[in-house]
Amino acid sequence: MEQALVIIDMQMLMQHRLDAGRDHVHGDAPAKIAALAAEFRRAGQRVIHVRHSDPDPTSPMHLGSPAQQVMPCAEALDDEPIFVKTTSSPFASTGMEKYLRDNGIGTLVVTGAVEVFASIPQFELDRTSALG
Amino acid sequence: MIVVRDAVMGFDMPDEQLSARAIFDVTIAHLKSDFAEIIDSDAIVAAS
Numbered sequence: 293m294e295q296a297l298v299i300i301d302m303q304m305l306m307q308h309r310l311d312a313g314r315d316h317v318h319g320d321a322p323a324k325i326a327a328l329a330a331e332f333r334r335a336g337q338r339v340i341h342v343r344h345s346d347p348d349p350t351s352p353m354h355l356g357s358p359a360q361q362v363m364p365c366a367e368a369l370d371d372e373p374i375f376v377k378t379t380s381s382p383f384a385s386t387g388m389e390k391y392l393r394d395n396g397i398g399t400l401v402v403t404g405a406v407e408v409f410a411s412i413p414q415f416e417l418d419r420t421s422a423l424g
Numbered sequence: 425m426i427v428v429r430d431a432v433m434g435f436d437m438p439d440e441q442l443s444a445r446a447i448f449d450v451t452i453a454h455l456k457s458d459f460a461e462i463i464d465s466d467a468i469v470a471a472s
Contacts, residue, residue, distance in 0.1 A: 295426075306433065315436035315444045324431040324465045331472055401468070402460075403431035406451055 293398025296338040299325055300382075300404030302366035303343055305352060305359035322365035325403045333369070338397065341366060341374040342382045342404070366404075425460045427452070428468065 302325060310319055318324075329339050345360055346353040353360045355376070368374050375386035382388045391397075434448040456462045 306435075309435055315438075316433060317444045317448045318430055318433045321431050321433035324428070328428065328431055328465055328468060331469060335472055399426065401426045401428060403428050404433075406432055406434045406448065 294338065294396050295399035295401055296340050296392075296395075296397045297328055297332040297401045297403065298340045298342060299329065299366045300342045300402065300406075301344050302363045302404050303353070303359065304361045304363060306405050307363055308359055321403070321405075322363055326365040328401075328403060329366075332401075338395070339368070339372050340388070340391070340400075341368045341372060342386075342388070343374060343376050345376050345378055347378055425455075427455055427460045427462050428465050429462050430464045 302322065307322075310316060332339050341362075343360075343362060344353055345355040348354060351357075362368075373388075373391055375382045375388045375391075377385045379385040392400075429452060432448075432452075434444050434451070436442060436444040437447060452462055
C-alpha cells in the first residue's frame with residue numbers, strides 16, 4: 293500500500309487570520325507543508341489536496357471568494373488531485389475515498405489546518421469506517 | 425493515519441474563550457490516543 297501526503301484547508305482564510313494576529317499554533321506550518329510536498333514529489337509519492345468551499349454565497353468560504361483561494365504553500369501541480377469539500381470531512385462530500393481505493397493508498401500523512409474536532413479527526417473517523 | 429504535528433496549524437475560538445494551544449493539544453491528544461501516529465516533519469525528511 294502506498295502513502296500519500298494530504299494537505300487540508302490551507303486556504304487564504306488561514307493567512308488572513310495570521311495577518312490579523314489571531315492566536316494560533318504553528319504559524320510556520322505553511323513553510324513546513326511546502327517542504328513536505330517537495331519531499332513527497334521528489335520521492336515520487338502522491339500529494340493530495342483537500343480544500344473547503346461553503347455553498348452559502350454569503351460565506352467567506354464561498355467558492356471563488358478571496359478567503360477560499362489556496363495559500364501559496366498548498367498550490368497543486370497539474371497532475372495532483374484536488375478534492376473540494378462542502379462538509380468538514382472530504383469523505384462525506386468528495387470522491388476522495390474512491391481515489392484512495394483506486395490508487396492503493398493505505399497511509400495518509402496529514403497536514404493542514406485544524407479547528408477543534410473538525411477536519412482532521414473527522415477525516416480519520418470517516419476513513420476508518422470507509423476503508424476498513 | 426500519520427499526523428505531522430508541526431505541519432498542522434490551528435487557531436483560537438475567542439467566542440468560547442479557548443486558546444489555539446488548548447484546542448490543538450486536545451485535538452492531537454485525541455488523535456494520538458485513538459487513531460493516529462503523531463510525528464514532526466523532521467522525522468519525514470530524515471527518513472527520506
